[in-house]
Amino acid sequence: MFATALLVSCNKENSEINNNETVDVLVEQAAQQYLNTPVATGGEDETYSLNNSGLPEVYLATSSGFDTKAAANPLISCLKSVKLTDKQALEVRKALSVYEEQIQIIMKGQREELAKMEARFIAAKKELLSLANGVKADRHELEKKIIALKAEFEKAVRAFKEKNSPTLSAPYKVLMTSLGTILDKRQWEAFSKCLSR
Incomplete structure (x- = not known):
């Protein structure tokens, strides 16, 4: 009996370690997507801008997006692909709601700051x-x-993103x-395999 309890305990710890490693990989992947989101600088008569404030789609997941039929957001699509129970869906909505509030504040x-830079x-x-x-x-x-001004803008945006990446990664990791x-x-x-694609 004791050996069985020890085995179950070890398996649970091993599962948590694997989840933590996977979480870290997914968070790093999202941070890299954020850092590599291109800048739209256009031609002579066009402006400098960042679509979605330079955020990748995974950072834009919302609880309301979870409830729509067409899930354009990759995180939401991957969540829906794993066939959640009603209880899980409720918990996911709550987690997304908390995340959405944190991201909106950030x-x-x-x-x-980006508007001033632009x-x-x-x-x-x-x-x-x-x-x-x-x-x-x-x-x-x-x-x-x-072209030199465009390069300077892209460099400034890169520095901005590098400075802000840890701030955005924190609620995403949670x-x-x-x-x-x-x-x-x-x-x-x-889910993690789907999101890693």
């Missing part, structure tokens, strides 16, 4: 274009300056850890 400050670069681009219009500027020289406790072993393995 993103409010980040959107303000405005600075848009103003610099307009100034370059107005100087070029006022003087017979060399078209090739103007293009080089705009969400993944919660999901790891809500889902059974088979569901968790299927």
